[in-house]
Amino acid sequence: MNNEIIRPSKAERMAFFVDYREDTVYSAHARLLQSKWRDKRQFPRGRFGSFIETGFATRSRVNFLTDTIKEIVSREVEAATQTGAFISAPRIWDNLLSSQPLCFNLFGEMQADLALATAFFGALFPDRVETVTALKFEYSPGRGDPKYTGDRSAFDAFVEYSKQGKRGCIGIEVKYAESLNEETVDKAAKNYRPRYGEIILESGVFNAGALEELKRPPVAQICRDHLLSIVTQKGYDEGFFVFLYPGANVLCARGVKAYEDLLIPGGPAITGFYPQHLERFIEKLCELRAEKWTRELRDRYLGP
Secondary structure, eight states: OOOOOOOOOOHHHHHHHHTTTOOHHHHHHHHHHHHHHHHHTOOOOOTTBBBBHHHHHHOOOSSSHHHHHHHHHHHHHHHHHHHHOOTTTTHHHHHSSHHHHHHHHHHHHHHHHHHHHHHHHHHTTTTOOSEEEEEEEEEETTOOOOOTTTSSSOOOEEEEEEEEEEEEEEEEEEEEOOOOOSHHHHHHHHHHHHHHHHHHHHOOOOOOHHHHHHTTTTTHHHHHHHHHHHGGGGGEEEEEEEEOOOOOOOOHHHHHHHHHHTTTTSSSHHOOEEEEEEHHHHOOOOOOSHHHHHHHHHHHHOOE
16 A cells, blocks of 8 residues: 555545545545445445445444454443443444454454464564463453553554564554544643553653653543553563554554653564554455455555
């Protein structure tokens, strides 16, 4: 996919019912991709072209690319009422642009096939991962527990792995059309917990004086998830945090760069922060499984 994304024309946005004035350049592009995907399959349109009509979407579960993934999402939605996981219906079924369906479409088959998960993560992180032993969605080791971050943050996906007898974990946050500026300065301040400051200081991976900057967008949400990863790793021999986003999403990339500038030198091996491009993950999955659903995954989210 060409990384030089331009805003779709007004005529094209109108034709596919995605003329949403608050869109960034990338979210306008992504919203159009989703509407074209829906339109090509003749799924009934919801309030925008990037939505499927709610009743049809809920019954058919066509937001998900395989029967296996559909079943996994159905189980997760049902379980969320007991676990407190943040999986909201009907959004999970009818919103094509949401990053949560993307997460399930990308990793769902791997939860059901750990051999595939092992090949995938082993190829992407050969120095870290030998065998994947579990893959979970919307996972937190303790929502609201002050031993962790004291908030209700959770990983979009969570991988447990082993290597040479050691247990490790990967916390994964998935972004798609987000700019990392959706959260206002005031909202970020309201979401801030004193526990964050404790973890920041204890971890030793942040620059001196970074604390105040870490409280503000566009880095505040990245920080919350990274901190959850840092404290979660204490239950394992090792671990790291993957922040996954489209390389073509310029605003998201700027937020990642701003966050990296607040970390000490040494890179991911030292900080445990692994920013990764969605394009790389999808292409790797297509290499491992050259099937209709992986081609559809690529075309839907990256473009034909």
